Amino acid sequence: xxxxxxxxxxxxxxLRGGDLAAFDRLYDRYARRLYGYIRRMVLDPARADDAFQxxxxxxxxxxxxxxxxxxxxxxxxxxxxxxxxxxxxxxxRRQGLARAALLNREGYRLEPSADISxxxxxxxxxxxxxxxxxxxPEDQRQLILMKQLGELTYRELAELLxxxxxxxxxxxxxAMLALRQLLAEGEPVDEL
Amino acid sequence: xxxxxxxxxxxxxAYAELCPAERGPLSSHLARCSACALxxxxxxxxxxGIQSSxxxxxxxxxxxxxxxxxxxxxxxxxxxxxxxxxxxxxAYALAAALLLxxxxxxxxxxxxxxxxxxxxxxxxxxxxPGDRGALAPASSGAASHRDADxxxxxxxxxxxxxIL
Numbered sequence: 001x002x003x004x005x006x007x008x009x010x011x012x013x014x015l016r017g018g019d020l021a022a023f024d025r026l027y028d029r030y031a032r033r034l035y036g037y038i039r040r041m042v043l044d045p046a047r048a049d050d051a052f053q054x055x056x057x058x059x060x061x062x063x064x065x066x067x068x069x070x071x072x073x074x075x076x077x078x079x080x081x082x083x084x085x086x087x088x089x090x091x092x093r094r095q096g097l098a099r100a101a102l103l104n105r106e107g108y109r110l111e112p113s114a115d116i117s118x119x120x121x122x123x124x125x126x127x128x129x130x131x132x133x134x135x136x137p138e139d140q141r142q143l144i145l146m147k148q149l150g151e152l153t154y155r156e157l158a159e160l161l162x163x164x165x166x167x168x169x170x171x172x173x174x175a176m177l178a179l180r181q182l183l184a185e186g187e188p189v190d191e192l
Numbered sequence: 193x194x195x196x197x198x199x200x201x202x203x204x205x206a207y208a209e210l211c212p213a214e215r216g217p218l219s220s221h222l223a224r225c226s227a228c229a230l231x232x233x234x235x236x237x238x239x240x241g242i243q244s245s246x247x248x249x250x251x252x253x254x255x256x257x258x259x260x261x262x263x264x265x266x267x268x269x270x271x272x273x274x275x276x277x278x279x280x281x282x283a284y285a286l287a288a289a290l291l292l293x294x295x296x297x298x299x300x301x302x303x304x305x306x307x308x309x310x311x312x313x314x315x316x317x318x319x320x321p322g323d324r325g326a327l328a329p330a331s332s333g334a335a336s337h338r339d340a341d342x343x344x345x346x347x348x349x350x351x352x353x354x355i356l
Contacts, residue, residue: 018265023258032249039247049250053257060261129241147207148242154209169204176203180238 008077012070015060026059034085036149040133041089051088058084075159082150083160086142132182140175147172193217195228202232206239
């Protein structure tokens, strides 16, 4: 697979044929976004790493009991990949382990923080955003994470969730309003 | 369209998901309306905040996933051998594997060395030139061998025996 512009579908096919260079290409394209999404869904780093690896194993193995195989006729690879990741993460969450980790996690609060500045302030801001996202209803959280971290297009999101693109637009708008409301509630006092 | 209508489009504008028919009027509105422009800037800042909460991809993870895929892609026979080699060996099996050669040596190796030393002694007894005349006549087969084992100093000399 020497063509740098090979489609995802071609790369998946080459990978299943044993071409690990195709894996390298797919990894370059999706690893950062996929890991960002999984890491926000599965808060325990070791479990997130496992989930990440399992998603790529599903890509290699194709159809299985745990996930339907990727079929180019039924949609884009990105949508399918994130659907696999979402199912894997949801299974993890159902086990309750991720939720327990979340509750034990430091900074799982939306209260305004005390006077801090510089890098600490940035860290605090990131923590505040995380906490706000975690406080969203599950479907809104999924949508924002898959859009913002997964960088999926509205069309891919529509394929993934099995709804019309217009529905994605209205749901995402509602999710962003809810998130901004939560962020406003947790805004530091000195910024008000 | 009023400000609320335009604000409903801001998220999609930020994600470049508006069609040209929507994008044009919104851009014009943002250029005119400072309140909506401020709202748009806040939205972009929030989206940046989500992006900055992104966890770094560990460098070692790619190698780990690649190695797992490589194992998966290996032919089934090789994979089986490789997994058998990597399987932990139980302590009793290891002990048995170490003791078995020693036990076999003790049983057979020791016997063979004893037998060969005995055989050597017998041979020297049989073929000693000095004793040749004292050997019993070699009649045939095992019986003659047994006879040869019996030494009789008073017996006739070897010359008295027929050659064949």
